[in-house]
Amino acid sequence: MKNVLPKFQRPIQGIDEPRTEVSHWDKAMDAYDAKNYRTSLIETINYINPELLKGKDTSSEINLVRGQGSAEIQVNISETTFSVNAPFLRATDTTNKVALYRKIAEVNFNPLTLAQIHLKEDTLWFEYEAPISLCQPYKVYDVLREICVYADDYDDEFVEKYKADFYKETNTQPLAGEEIDQVWQQISTVLTEYKDYSAFFKEKRWDAFQWDIIVISLLKIVNMPYVHGTLRTKLQEYVYNLFNNQIDFQHRIDKGTNFMTQLCEKSKEDFMKDIYHADAFISLKWRSSVQILQDDFKRLEATVNRYVNDGDNFSLCYFLQYNFLYTLYNYNVEEVHKNAIYDVLEKVSGLEPQVAAPKLLETYRSFLNGSTTAASGKKGLFAKLFG
Known part of the structure; x- marks a missing residue:
């Protein structure tokens, strides 16, 4: 298998997904x-x-x-x-x-x-x-x-x-026919790539990167705004456990691997039972601002600098990939921040680490200094006010 980064496709837009207006x-x-x-x-x-x-x-x-x-x-x-x-x-x-x-x-x-x-x-x-x-x-x-x-x-x-x-039936709207095919194709790609990368890391005996590919795969699925029901509950449970440093690292990998095996064995019909558009009063993610995101990315700075100084593009790429996805998982971000992450993850899909690393690093630093822009070149509200 060629040593390139996993692919990323931005999810289709959710219907009536609550967006905070700062x-x-x-x-x-x-x-x-x-x-x-x-x-x-x-x-x-x-x-x-x-x-x-x-x-x-x-x-x-x-x-x-x-x-x-x-x-x-x-x-x-x-x-x-x-x-x-x-x-x-x-x-x-x-x-x-x-x-x-x-x-x-x-x-x-x-x-x-x-x-x-x-x-x-x-x-x-x-x-x-x-x-x-x-x-x-x-x-x-x-x-x-x-x-x-x-x-x-x-x-x-x-x-x-x-x-x-x-109490009452959830006010849901099923995905349209074209949406069903698109979402299933995205999920199938995530699961297929997980199996390929997991096997690659096993062959190379890069055991720590098993954690990375499990987390990246789960976050790609759970970040889809139309994933609901018991599927979302289980995904959230495993994401929480994988990031829980109180649990032995190898135990987290083993449990995550078992869960990924279960997901890979699920049929399209089983997946689609928990995939639909649904009403929401409030986003279940935490509110965000430029300052909140700056503080969050600041805690990554020592690790990022170490990888940069060591010339370890491979570790840097995986570290930034899963942290960008984890940001989208945790925060109800402004559109400019969400699209900046989507843009760079799509841009580095399938690239070799030495080519992808500068692109990921540029986006990381834009979050760090509060100057994030999406591909459209429009600054976010907070960046306009405080940048």
Whole structure:
């Protein structure tokens, strides 16, 4: 096998994928500091997902209803109170209620920090309420993200483990015929290349790079915005474990290898059960800014410099590839940052490491100094303001 970098194809666009608009964040913070609490809440919602309030009258009481997976996120903003309610599961005659309610009590202590899950008749609800004077933008963002993340994570798990029922069917839209073929081709390419590169690294006895190709392969799939259900939950679990330095490195590789074998054996039909467009109230990824990304890339600087000084283009290329993909996994980035990563990963596809390394390094340094541009040459908002 020729020693070239794995291929990359940017995912097709998700439908109604929430995109943060950073211009609203400063407005929300300024309004809260000026004690204009209602305006602060409205601007925070606009920051989270500007589509939510589009066309709505915000001069009186505001009621929002939007799906997040199979949960229904209900937000109310009155003159005095901010509240969130999210029904997400029903207990039935076949539900293992004792085990389910014990788990709910555990979840209410940890990981939940702001919202709580309550039982109303046979329905489990996430709930939160506070006076608007206490609704600082960070708190509002955190409580909405917390409810959406855990409602989306726990619904599939609790249905599978405890035989609960979904509160309602997820408002989904299947991929169109052409999209199905395109997505399956991308997934098939990822899995085929994984097998080829894994065999190559095994032959060369480059065991540490088994970790790299597993992580790169999983991140390429989980970063597709239309991957949902138990597939996404399992992908997230293995990504978390692979980056968990508390677990023995070889154990992480072994577990990751076993999971990749399972994925490679899955049929197209099994994959496509969890691949569809779905409503979302908020992005499940963390918010980002130029400063946040600069800080994140700063922690990579010592390793990058070591590879550069050693002339180790091979290690540098794999290190930057998976860290670019990990950035997209963790953060709801501005379009300019997302496209800069997509552009460089596509540009270095199939190139030899000594040719690819300068291109990857150039993009890395642009994130490091806050001057990132995509192929269009347009600067991001923060770069314009602070660059």
